[in-house]
Amino acid sequence: MTDHAQTFLDIGMKQPSQSSQTLGFKLIEMDVKAGTARVEFAGKPEFANPTGYIQGGFLSAMLDDVMGMMAMLKVAPKSFASTIDLHVHYLRPVRVGKIEVAARITNKGPSVMFAEADLYDCRGKISAKATSALAITPLQIKADV
Numbered sequence: 001m002t003d004h005a006q007t008f009l010d011i012g013m014k015q016p017s018q019s020s021q022t023l024g025f026k027l028i029e030m031d032v033k034a035g036t037a038r039v040e041f042a043g044k045p046e047f048a049n050p051t052g053y054i055q056g057g058f059l060s061a062m063l064d065d066v067m068g069m070m071a072m073l074k075v076a077p078k079s080f081a082s083t084i085d086l087h088v089h090y091l092r093p094v095r096v097g098k099i100e101v102a103a104r105i106t107n108k109g110p111s112v113m114f115a116e117a118d119l120y121d122c123r124g125k126i127s128a129k130a131t132s133a134l135a136i137t138p139l140q141i142k143a144d145v
Helices: 003-010 018-022 056-075
Strands: 026-031 036-043 079-090 097-108 112-120 126-138
Touching (some): 018 056, 056 079, 056 097, 056 126
Antiparallel strands (some): 026 036, 079 126, 097 112, 112 126
16 A cells, blocks of 8 residues: 555545546646645546637645645545635646646644645646635544444
8 A cells, every 4th residue: 555545545535526536637746735736637638628728726726635635634534624715827728738736835733724735737838826715624523332
């Protein structure tokens, strides 16, 4: 078992979420302590608009997916992280093909954390940037009865 797989198992995740799988999620590298990750996604033809470029909502979902994953891994298993603010800047159109997202946690407070991510097209050119604020919510652990 890889270290990445064990990290997910430690917080009760056996595999990426269904939405991540739809986007073609493939973990390339991750450093939970540093709060960084690099993920490959599949820019599928069904994600494209009539001009042949990936629709911005799918790109936004990819950026949010990686930032959210890193936030969850930073606070699990005692808390849950959820996006409360997301800003995406689209720098160039993205064609169908391999897409990579590099994300990092930039700051973590007691109730909110912040993240940034860069999205690269199949040529390795930066195509979008995002910033995110994520709420940290403690999980309620039920006592055995």
